Amino acid sequence: MANTETALKEATTAIEGAVGAALVDYTSGMALGTIGGGKDLDLNVAAAGNTDVVRAKVRTMELLGMQDEIEDILITLGTQYHLIRLLKGRNHSGLFLYLALDKQRANLAMARHQLKRIEADLEV
Amino acid sequence: MASAVSPMLVRLTEEKATGVLVRDHGALYLVDGEVVHAESPAAPGLDVLLTASGRLPREGWEEAVAEAGVRREVGRHLVxxxxxxxxxLEICHLGALFDAAYFALTPCSGPTRFRYGVGHWIGRVRPVPTPVVEREALRRGALLDSIWPHPEIDAAPVVPRDPGPGRGPTRRQATVLALADGVRTPPDIARMLGRPAFNTLLDVRRLAAAGLVDTAVRPSGPPPERPALPAWVPEVSDDPDIALLRRLRDALEATL
Structure with a gap:
């Protein structure tokens, strides 16, 4: 049972290659918590912007009539991976974990697996 | 916009004040200059958010308030x-805090008061630095205006419009429209759904931009007065000197 801060700390320390992480409410676009990032990656801006990514995908699935749900979204850049994991809480539909990874150092499969565990720890 | 939402809040933060800041549309509770809780009549409280989703039975909430309310530790007691x-708890409380703070910090004309020493029975969950709360309130206002720049619809009854051909509402928006009976305002609908009020404002502004709700807001107050002339314009006479104006016009035309 973790709080937001410890969960995010866990995400950036336990996951190899993590450069920053945020917990985001994707309806309002607000970051409930951020860690890492720095001047090259403003996580508050990333949080707000990526809500549009999630919203567009949710909408597309609705238009396609797919009754499935999004587990995660991967965006591959030249030097980074951006991983968006939608939380399936009892009370909190509408939150996602956002993780930026250094492509050189990260193990994508491992990162996805660990992010899943962090979600469970957060108990949302 | 870089200016502070409330100069008084800036001062209270600097002096690390503890108490409650009461404004027209809500209240902010501070402990040592940080925001620990916020309330607004427009925003559903933590109890509504937790019980409407079925996460917590109403009795569970009431018991916790009865057991720990006096000690002002309801939050800690729930855990x-x-x-x-x-x-x-932390995530849900933060959601409620920022939601109410947005309304509490909307520009208002009424008095702002601060009562020192007043605490809230929810207790300390996760304090948020005041500048973060202010920045988020400004971001939210700008986000709403970027979607549909007419704040009048935020407090007006939601009236669905015939969608016509084209894309209908999203599933989320459809739940809002289903409760729009021409009387309920966005905050009323938010409370019924157990969602933060700001999220419903976003839904309604997006619906307005998509032409799915009526946007002709019926004026609730007296019609706006004629815009005042700047002070440097002298009072215009009811009986202007027509002859003088004609001579002026002719002179101007001759020189241009």
């Missing part, structure tokens, strides 16, 4: 008694 997870 200690196993009713809520620690992360869960």
């Amino acid at each position: 200690a008694s196993g009713r809520l997870g620690c992360g869960e």
Whole structure:
């Protein structure tokens, strides 16, 4: 049972290659918590912007009539991976974990697996 | 916009004040200059958010308030008694705090008061630095205006419009429209759905931009007065000197 801060700390320390992480409410676009990032990656801006990514995908699935749900979204850049994991809480539909990874150092499969565990720890 | 939402709040933050700041549309509770809780009549409280989703039975909430309300530790008690997870409480409380703070910090003309020493029975969950709360309130206002720049619809009854051909509402928006009976305002609908009020404002502004709700807001107050002339314009006479104006016009035309 973790709080937001410890969960995010866990995400950036336990996951190899993590450069920053945020917990985001994707309806309002607000970051409930951020860690890492720095001047090259403003996580508050990333949080707000990526809500549009999630919203567009949710909408597309609705238009396609797919009754499935999004587990995660991967965006591959030249030097980074951006991983968006939608939380399936009892009370909190509408939150996602956002993780930026250094492509050189990260193990994508491992990162996805660990992010899943962090979600469970957060108990949302 | 870089200016502060409330100069008084800036001062209270600097002096690390503890108490409650009461404004027209809500209240902010401070402990040592940080925001620990916020309330607004427009925003559903933590109890509504937690019980409407079925996460917490109403009795569970009431018991916790009865048991720990006097000690002002309801938040901690909800976790200690196993009713809520620690992360869960924190996330839900932050959601409610920022939601109410947005309304509490909307520009208002009424008095702003601060009562020193007043605390809230929810207790300390996760304090948020005041500048973060202010920045978020400004971001939210700008986000709403970027979607549909007419704030009048935020407090007006939601009236669905015939969608016509084209894309209909999203599933989420459809739940809002289903409760729009021409009387309920966005905050009323938010409370019924157990969602933060700001999220419903976003839904309604997006619906307005998509032409799915009526946007002709019926004026609630007296019609706006004629815009005042700048002070440097002298009072215009009811009986202007027509002859003088004609001579002026002719002179201007001759020189241009």
